Amino acid sequence: MNKASSAAMVFLREGLCPGLTDEVVQALRAKNIRTVVDLVSSDVEDLAQKCSVSYKSLLAVRRVLLAQNSAFPVTGADLYEELLSSTAILSTGNASLDKLLDSGLYTGELSELVGGPGTGKTQICLGVAVNISCELKQSVLYIDSTGGLSANRLLQMIKAKISNAEEQMEALRRIQVCPVFDVFSLFECLHHFRSTGHQQFLAGGSSVKAVIVDSVSAVLAHMLGGRQTEGMSLMMQVAGELRTLAKDLNVAVLVTNHVTRDGNGMIKAGLGQSWSHTPRTRVLLQRIERPGSTCSSLRTATLIKSSRQPCYSMEEFDLRYWEQCEEKLHGLQGKRKQVSNSPG
Amino acid sequence: MTHPSRSSESGAQLLARLEGKRCLKGLDFQLFPDDCCPAQGDVVEFHGMEGTGKTETLYHLVTCCILPGELGGLEVEVMYVDTDYHFDILRLVSILEHRLPQGSEEILRACLCRISVVHCSSSLQLLLTLHHVEGTLLNRPSLSLLVIDSISAFYWVDKYNGGDSVARQEANLRRIAELLEKIVKEHRIAVFATTHAVMRSNSAEEVAEVGGTSWKRRSVAPSDFTKVYLCRPWQRIVTHRVLFSKANMTNERKQVFTAVSSSGRTNSTKRSSFCMTNAGIQFL
Numbered sequence: 001m002n003k004a005s006s007a008a009m010v011f012l013r014e015g016l017c018p019g020l021t022d023e024v025v026q027a028l029r030a031k032n033i034r035t036v037v038d039l040v041s042s043d044v045e046d047l048a049q050k051c052s053v054s055y056k057s058l059l060a061v062r063r064v065l066l067a068q069n070s071a072f073p074v075t076g077a078d079l080y081e082e083l084l085s086s087t088a089i090l091s092t093g094n095a096s097l098d099k100l101l102d103s104g105l106y107t108g109e110l111s112e113l114v115g116g117p118g119t120g121k122t123q124i125c126l127g128v129a130v131n132i133s134c135e136l137k138q139s140v141l142y143i144d145s146t147g148g149l150s151a152n153r154l155l156q157m158i159k160a161k162i163s164n165a166e167e168q169m170e171a172l173r174r175i176q177v178c179p180v181f182d183v184f185s186l187f188e189c190l191h192h193f194r195s196t197g198h199q200q201f202l203a204g205g206s207s208v209k210a211v212i213v214d215s216v217s218a219v220l221a222h223m224l225g226g227r228q229t230e231g232m233s234l235m236m237q238v239a240g241e242l243r244t245l246a247k248d249l250n251v252a253v254l255v256t257n258h259v260t261r262d263g264n265g266m267i268k269a270g271l272g273q274s275w276s277h278t279p280r281t282r283v284l285l286q287r288i289e290r291p292g293s294t295c296s297s298l299r300t301a302t303l304i305k306s307s308r309q310p311c312y313s314m315e316e317f318d319l320r321y322w323e324q325c326e327e328k329l330h331g332l333q334g335k336r337k338q339v340s341n342s343p344g
Numbered sequence: 345m346t347h348p349s350r351s352s353e354s355g356a357q358l359l360a361r362l363e364g365k366r367c368l369k370g371l372d373f374q375l376f377p378d379d380c381c382p383a384q385g386d387v388v389e390f391h392g393m394e395g396t397g398k399t400e401t402l403y404h405l406v407t408c409c410i411l412p413g414e415l416g417g418l419e420v421e422v423m424y425v426d427t428d429y430h431f432d433i434l435r436l437v438s439i440l441e442h443r444l445p446q447g448s449e450e451i452l453r454a455c456l457c458r459i460s461v462v463h464c465s466s467s468l469q470l471l472l473t474l475h476h477v478e479g480t481l482l483n484r485p486s487l488s489l490l491v492i493d494s495i496s497a498f499y500w501v502d503k504y505n506g507g508d509s510v511a512r513q514e515a516n517l518r519r520i521a522e523l524l525e526k527i528v529k530e531h532r533i534a535v536f537a538t539t540h541a542v543m544r545s546n547s548a549e550e551v552a553e554v555g556g557t558s559w560k561r562r563s564v565a566p567s568d569f570t571k572v573y574l575c576r577p578w579q580r581i582v583t584h585r586v587l588f589s590k591a592n593m594t595n596e597r598k599q600v601f602t603a604v605s606s607s608g609r610t611n612s613t614k615r616s617s618f619c620m621t622n623a624g625i626q627f628l
Contacts, residue, residue, distance in 0.1 A: 010468070
């Protein structure tokens with residue numbers, strides 16, 4: 001696993017690598033070579049002469065420092081083998097959405113759900129979490145920045161799928177909730193998740209297969225705008241963290257984002273151009289305005305960015321019956337209870 | 345070994361360095377102007393907004409490079425530097441499989457062995473990785489193409505970390521550009537790099553597209569996002585520039601993309617259109 005060089009690694013100091021003794025460090029510092037980059041970028045022969053250090057040992061130090069700090073290439077063949085064996089596709093629980101996403105959420109990738117207020121982003125996130133916990137029996141890390149998650153709601157949705165009280169509790173335990181209120185607590189949550197080796201979230205032998213962030217724009221949107229670059233830098237760091245998390249820990253990451261209109265009046269995802277490169281897949285949720293219709297839970301989902309499917313394909317579904325299509329497909333196989341009254 | 349220009353090089357080493365490089369001639373003519381196709385020693389920049397087909401075009405070019413000669417490829421090695429975990433090997437394999445005859449697992453494996461992928465998560469790591477790669481180039485005479493997708497990934501993080509000094513903000517990218525220039529000159533490889541279009545080219549003032557809102561409400565054409573924002577040293581080494589954009593949707597709902605390529609040397613431009621299929625990009 002390749003980690004970015006932290007600040008501690010940048011400055012040359014004694015013991016950073018074998019052969020880098022205190023005398024060498026002082027000699028280099030006298031010639032203004034203070035950091036790893038300075039050493040690597042300079043001509044070794046020239047430097048060895050100027051600092052009266054052995055050329056061979058300086059060359060060896062340079063080689064070790066490079067080996068320690070650079071990333072290592074993997075051949076396409078090895079990468080392909082690895083991905084074939086480790087990539088999993090997680091069903092969202094709704095057949096229409098699965099069809100749009102080419103079977104579901106892929107591990108190792110970041111998918112984005114965008115939509116205006118009240119279009120059902122949180123509802124879908126809950127549905128996905130419940131599906132992964134109950135059907136796939138895997139754990140989910142749910143990072144909630146809007147306060148839209150309630151344990152009662154989760155339990156209600158779980159109860160509709162599982163009848164046994166003990167299994168219901170187990171399913172609820174597999175959904176780990178982490179409330180965050182700003183970008184720094186988001187970083188802390190992600191860092192904690194990575195460093196405690198996400199094994200901490202293991203419950204009953206399941207491993208975390210998905211990380212849901214609802215919503216990422218709530219912690220980032222107010223930091224952007226104006227000329228200051230801190231907000232942009234933090235946003236790109238969040239992007240980097242989430243993508244690295246998805247790849248290294250082999251989880252599917254689902255984030256939600258708001259929408260804005262661009263200059264031509266077209267709807268587009270929020271957080272601007274730089275963020276827009278981050279997700280691999282993007283789905284836009286919209287309400288269906290049908291005159292004379294009393295049903296307010298119908299939504300359309302449109303695929304607006306995908307590396308696998310042609311874009312702008314659209315599916316319709318009802319938020320109330322998250323699993324209804326699936327019910328029809330697996331009705332004979334599953335042992336679930338019928339959804340008698342709408343959860344909404 | 346690491347600085348062949350300084351240490352004395354044997355005749356055999358020189359020959360290996362220059363002649364051993366497989367030719368990049370025959371790389372897709374449809375994208376570039378006829379008189380000025382990128383070859384060894386050129387640095388090509390793919391610039392465009394998200395979803396305009398830059399990475400897909402890279403897959404197409406990479407496929408052209410790694411396929412064996414019998415199937416119309418150049419049979420050269422490619423190094424793919426991925427800075428934002430963008431690279432999708434499954435998609436590359438699906439494009440390759442469309443070009444290979446059925447059931448040719450061996451050839452697929454041989455093709456995949458010609459591409460190596462490396463992930464970098466900061467501009468510092470990118471710089472050090474490129475130094476490391478430079479050191480191994482003498483041992484890999486068939487490596488003819490270096491792809492960096494994308495080289496603008498760390499722009500905002502570097503800008504913030506550099507504080508108030510523009511020189512510090514651009515320091516890493518400047519070093520990367522200088523190193524690439526050196527590598528390209530000495531080892532005669534070609535470099536293809538993508539940059540994201542994130543800045544509006546506003547004549548009145550520089551306005552970055554942040555937060556999805558703009559201070560002035562006016563109609564924005566997609567071509568407005570062509571402002572050049574990376575540092576000067578990078579701009580200096582780019583020899584060809586290709587601007588990608590999405591064309592307006594036609595009635596059949598098939599998304600068409602356009603690529604306008606211009607060469608710094610001959611001032612010629614070429615406009616081409618393509619659409620995406622399962623087998624990769626297809627020129628129209």
